[in-house]
Amino acid sequence: MRSIQKSPTEEEADLSGFQLFKKLDPEEFNRLKQEKTCSLYKKGSIIYREGSRLTGFFCVTRGIIKIFKTGIDGKEQIIRFAKKGEIIAYRSLLSQELACTTAKVVDEAVLCHIPYQTLLFLIRNNWQFSHHMLQIVCRELREANEYITDIAQKTVRERLAEVLLLLKENFSLDHQNTLQITLTREELANMVGTATESVIRLLSEFRQDKLVELQGRKIRFIDTQGLRRVANI
Amino acid sequence: MRSIQKSPTEEEADLSGFQLFKKLDPEEFNRLKQEKTCSLYKKGSIIYREGSRLTGFFCVTRGIIKIFKTGIDGKEQIIRFAKKGEIIAYRSLLSQELACTTAKVVDEAVLCHIPYQTLLFLIRNNWQFSHHMLQIVCRELREANEYITDIAQKTVRERLAEVLLLLKENFSLDHQNTLQITLTREELANMVGTATESVIRLLSEFRQDKLVELQGRKIRFIDTQGLRRVANI
DNA sequence: CGAACTGTTGAGAGGCTTCAAGCCTAGTGG
């Protein structure tokens, strides 16, 4: 199911922009450069599947990846989206477990695969790399803990408003305040942890309340402050 | 509010049992030993508070600590319990953020405080320590992700059954299959993410269905397989 | 151009929360 397309450009195969690799010395960076493999993945393709054994982690240099778990009745629970500059699949790799999530391409993406052995080499060789890695995981853990609290205590309405604001923070808006990531209603529902119909009804209410404007999957922010009030932040 | 009691015993101040420190060389372990500070904390005392700046992390050598976030209307969301052999407060410390949770003593506990500088020294000096630390955080992140999926997709009934099974795994049973951690109904509710009354009603149903027996806060497991069925695992 | 998927709306059911009232227990102080 992994569908690798034509090779990406030189530019897209460059990892020097990644904060994570900033502290590598030239020799280490060179090894990274030699051992990585970059590929273009088209929309809808699966990077890795829940339960599979991973051979390395991936750096996203272009596009958007959806990370989700499969729950009851095959219903997706979206854990996060990864975009340019972020890494995926590192959690299961580091803890040496089978993948506990599936990663699927939402927007055509370029990923660089970095073998487990290279990761171990960097951890052994460069404490600053390990330290940086620790910080990345710890931040993701904080976000997960916050999400647990939200999902356990807030109403669906509050959570949807919060998810919209979260998307606004993570994915830029265009000149008209339109969200630059387009998700289906079902995907929004799978982030919020609710039914698709509920998302549709609530989005419609948000529009009536002049908080957002909707044109198909495009969401335009009208009253961010109002959304924040609804989200109860 | 931090209430430190009389000094703990020698034995309780010993960190050699911690898996995390197994790979330290004698010199490193000695430094750890010298720079740690062990204290006894009585039930109900606060180890650290949400929003505070941490000066180090803690190793639990005795007792049980409740880690929770404060959500809407001051309602607690319990993130996890830490017991002997586990570490707490390391997440916020590593990512150099203010504490995002509060830690409160549930069962009289002995904790060893390890200063941030010592942690940094170990990370710089010993890649195996960093690697082990990475694995600990990554496992906790997996558990958090699984919990997000459960809480988002399962009913309160399923979640309560699952929480009971989870407690059974993490805290041993006595010879009569009674859970060796006693929580209030409210604390159970704050784990499951529901109202106290719902927990009471559901526990009562579990008892009628001969899944558990209840005596005050003591919970005795009668039909674990049945609970598993209810939990939908 | 049709098939498959996505979005929308309505109706009905039910799980869960909230409020309220009373009971029980556990710890305190006289």
Place this chain on the structure above:
DNA sequence: CCACTAGGCTTGAAGCCTCTCAACAGTTCG
């Protein structure tokens, strides 16, 4: 040691939020 108080526990009733089911419109893509 016992009365007393505060907090935990329990139960009932009412109502709402959210889910599910169903039908249909709209959209996308082969």
